Amino acid sequence: MDWSLIIENSIKGFIGINAVYFAIAAIGLNVQFGFTGLLNFGQAGFMACGAYGLGMTAHYFGISMWWGIPIGIAFSVVLGFLMGIPTLRLRADYLAIVTIASAEIIRLVVRSVKFKTYFGGSDGINGFSDSFRNIGDDIGIVQANQYGFWPLRFTGREIWTLVVGWVVVAVVAYFVYLLMKSPWGRVLKAIREDEDAVRSLGKSVFSYKMQSLILGGAIGTMSGMIFALDRGSVQPDNYSRDVTFYILTALVLGGVAKVSGSIVGPMIFWGIFTFMDNFLRQVAKDPVHLGNFTIMKSTQVGQLNYMLIGLTLILLMVYRPQGVFGNRKEMAFDGH
Amino acid sequence: MVTENSLSEATVVARAALSGVERAPGAAKPDAILNASGVRREFGGIVAVDVEHVEIQRGSITALIGPNGAGKTTLFNLLTGFDKANTGSWAFNGKSMEHVAPHKTASLGMVRTFQLTKSLTKLSVIENMRLGATDQKGEKWWNGLFGRIWKAQEASITERAEELLNRFKIGHMRDEYAGALSGGQRKLLEMARALMTNPTLVMLDEPMAGVNPALKQNLNEHIRGLRDQGMTVLFVEHDMDMVHDVSDWVIVMAEGRIIAEGTPDDISKNPAVIDAYLGTRQGQSLLEDE
Structure with a gap:
């Protein structure tokens, strides 16, 4: 069992790009769900707005990638109105239905053959992120080089996205923190x-x-942008329902209605997830045999990991419903 | 009974103004702040409210009474825009209000409370109060980002909120969550919060429900206090002693219609009212301590 690899990968999971884009999306979801009580189950749809805003600049519009930022945000504003106008006057559950459906509609439309010229179909869009990578090169972070020391070792490519990602997290978090302290x-x-x-x-x-x-x-749109920049590609199936629910899970884990919760939740979520995955993979390398029964085949790692994540969350909800950072008192007075 | 010499100046003025008004449903008032005509609301086949005409005298305390299901709360909901009338027109301070959204009625000076208190239990008492203030600069998100735009206003709002909390004797609960308040204190908080909007007409839906007798006396004084500061009060109530104690004018509803109007003394002796409450004529006053 290679503990140094397990530890290194877990730490990477804890502060890695997955935690970053989850954190940004969770901050956005927290504004809606945590602070306002809006059940938005379509955060993945908003993320797709950002990713496709960036991707379409090269693929369809043929303009500089940086235009993708305002275009993506414009998409998400339009989407917000489309979801909100019919449902925000109704009870909360209607918004949930409409948001989950809208996000799926977006995913199915962008991956369809019919609109391949605009969105690239199920292949998605690649090769639009050069102008982002070039800045990294310009300030001297060589993409292929290894930086750091055990257990913090990253390639230059990873470092550049991580730095930008965490700066976005910090800026967005501070922005939301200020807003939530205000009369608004x-x-x-x-x-x-x-x-x-x-x-x-x-x-x-x-x-x-x-x-x-x-x-x-x-x-949420910004989260989709960071994710797309990291992968250097936009894939429709990265914006499916499960993404929304994992983000929601990570948010609840950290504690709703707390800005810090929406950052730490995703970090813990990916930290634990990566640790379990790596640990189980190491176990599966050298499986224990009990007669005909094998404990851990490598093909079982994924399934078991998701089961354990589910179990962890059940335990969390039972014993600490307010999450890691949530305020027990704020949760205590239900109804009247 | 309240004796004549203990009455405040505002009470005397209000009662004098109402003394000449006809004791009949829909009677015209000398200076109406609110008047409504032909207000009708049906739920399926049931006519919940069918008010031909009603006026509320400015600067008075008017009680709206009636048996359960008489349509009092529905009328409140209609007048404040929380429910849509099938037909009817009404005006507040001369401004037509039929198509005004509920949140706009409050900014026009017509504020209401609810029968089941709506204290925001997960906000602190002082935050509940601050929420009531209207025209807050910091309630626009682009201003909310910059404390220097709204901090000064917030401070003056807080000061006013503290004053009101002290007046309603819940100042010591300032930083508690509203969920930690007792039922009676929540009623007080809701009333105080409504006053933060600087209303001219205060509409209270059963302010006494679930409040203990000692606190009731207290609430009575607060309601009189509102009128003494120049506000008009319209309230729904079941407690006849309280109605008799505090109101200048009483409007009685039954089965959606207004069946009687008059001073508390007139009403407590009105046979139609006794019928409406008790079903058959008992020939007795509704008050316990006559």
Whole structure:
């Protein structure tokens, strides 16, 4: 069993690019779900907006990649309105249905053969991220070089995306933190509890919910951009339902309605996930045989890992429903 | 009973203004802040509210009473935009209100509370209060990012909120979660929060429900206090003693319609009202301590 590899990979999982793009998406989801109480199950759809905004610059529009940032955000604003206008006047569950469906519609449309000229079909879009990589080269981070020391060793390519990614996390987190401390955030938290009370005090609940949905969605869009830049490609199936639910899981793990929770949750999620995966793979290298029964074949690693993740989450919900950073008191008074 | 010499100046003025008003459903008032005509709301085949005409006198405390299911709360919901009327028109301060969204009625000066208190239990008491203030600069997200834009306003809002909390004797609970308050304290908080909007008409839906008798006296004083500060109060209540104690004018609803209007003394002796409450004529006053 190679512990040094397990530890190194786990630490990479903890602070790696997966944690980064999950954290950004979770911060956005936290604005909607944690602070406003909007059940957005379509965060993957917003992420796809960002990824395709970037990808389409080269693939379809034929313009500089940097235009992809405003284009992606514009896509997500449009998506927010499309989801919000019909549903935000209704009960919360309707938004959940519409968001989950919208995200799937987006995925199916972008991977369809019919629209291949715009979105690249199921192959997705590649080769648009050079201008991003070039900046890394320009400031002297050589993509192929190894940097750092055990257990923190990254290639130059990884380092450049990680630095940019964590800067985006920090900026977005501070932005949301400021907003939630402001009277604007107070209105959102009040809406989460009782819309009619907020209405009776002269605030337009619909307008605030729309702002929250779009703001959270635009942050999710940035997450999709970071992910696309890291892979250097946009693949439609990276924006499926499970992504939304893993992000939601990571958010709940960290603690909803806390900005810190939406950063630490994804880190712990990917830390544990990577650790288990690596650990089980090491076990499977040298399986234990009990008669005909083999403990851990390498093909079983993935399944078992997901089961254990599920079990961890069940235990967490039972024993610490507020998550790692959540406020027990804020959870304590249910109903009246 | 409240004796004449203990009445505040505002009470005397309000009662004098109402003394000449006809004791009949839909009576015209000398200075109406709110008037409504032909308001009708049906739920399926049931007519919940069918009010031909009603006016609320400015600067008075008007009680809206009636048996369960009389349509009092529905009328409240209609007037404040929380429910849509099938037909009808009403105006507040001369401004037509039929198509005004609920959140706009509050900014126009017409604020309501709810029968089941809606304290925001996971916000602190002081945050509940701050939420009530209208026209906050920091409630626009692009301003919210910059503390220097809204901090000064926030400080003055907080000051006003603390004053109100102290007046309602829940100042010591300032930093507690509202969920930690007792039922009666939540009623007080909701009323105080409504006042943060600087209303001219305060509509209270059963302010006394679930409040213990000692606190009821206290609440009575607060309601009179509102009127003494120049506000108009319209409240729904079941507690007849309280209605008699605090109101200048009483409107009685039954089965969606207004069946009687008058001073508390008139109403407690009105046979139609006794019928509505008890079903058959008992020939007795509704008050316990006559």
